[in-house]
Amino acid sequence: IALPILWMPPDAILSREFSEKSDVWSFGVLLWEMFSLGLVPFDSQEVAKFSAVAFAEWLLEGHQLAQLAHAPNAIVSLMQSCWGLKQECRPNFSEIYARLDEILSTTDTGTSYLLLEGTEKVDSRLEELDRQIFDCLQQQDRTTTDDADGETEAETQL
Numbered sequence: 001i002a003l004p005i006l007w008m009p010p011d012a013i014l015s016r017e018f019s020e021k022s023d024v025w026s027f028g029v030l031l032w033e034m035f036s037l038g039l040v041p042f043d044s045q046e047v048a049k050f051s052a053v054a055f056a057e058w059l060l061e062g063h064q065l066a067q068l069a070h071a072p073n074a075i076v077s078l079m080q081s082c083w084g085l086k087q088e089c090r091p092n093f094s095e096i097y098a099r100l101d102e103i104l105s106t107t108d109t110g111t112s113y114l115l116l117e118g119t120e121k122v123d124s125r126l127e128e129l130d131r132q133i134f135d136c137l138q139q140q141d142r143t144t145t146d147d148a149d150g151e152t153e154a155e156t157q158l
Contacts, residue, residue, distance in 0.1 A: 036068050
């Protein structure tokens with residue numbers, strides 16, 4: 001059976017036993033994917049050559065996913081806690097929920113959480129497109145109303 005080795009903790013790779021704590025590791029990898037904007041985890045020639053056991057041993061040596069330039073420190077800290085080498089060192093999902101809730105509640109709503117380069121250009125183009133769509137819909141409403149009025153007048157004349 002094929003397993004998603006790159007998303008699995010070393011203990012699950014070696015023992016083939018799965019638990020909430022192995023899911024927590026996978027969730028940490030998912031967070032990394034989200035904050036990397038869709039990169040493939042452990043995407044390197046070195047890792048591609050590993051067998052599953054060699055990959056687990058490599059992780060046990062302390063290797064982790066690459067640091068992300070745009071990820072907030074609180075998210076990086078959460079990801080790293082999900083990747084604890086010992087199961088008992090990883091948080092459970094209730095703890096993860098509480099940490100994410102805290103992160104979101106302390107985030108300034110007036111700023112982007114993940115600043116993307118060039119977003120100001122996209123925003124202005126979207127505003128213009130939104131205005132054009134609105135104008136087009138208004139024109140369509142006027143045409144529909146005019147057509148309906150014309151039908152009513154024609155029916156009245158009969």
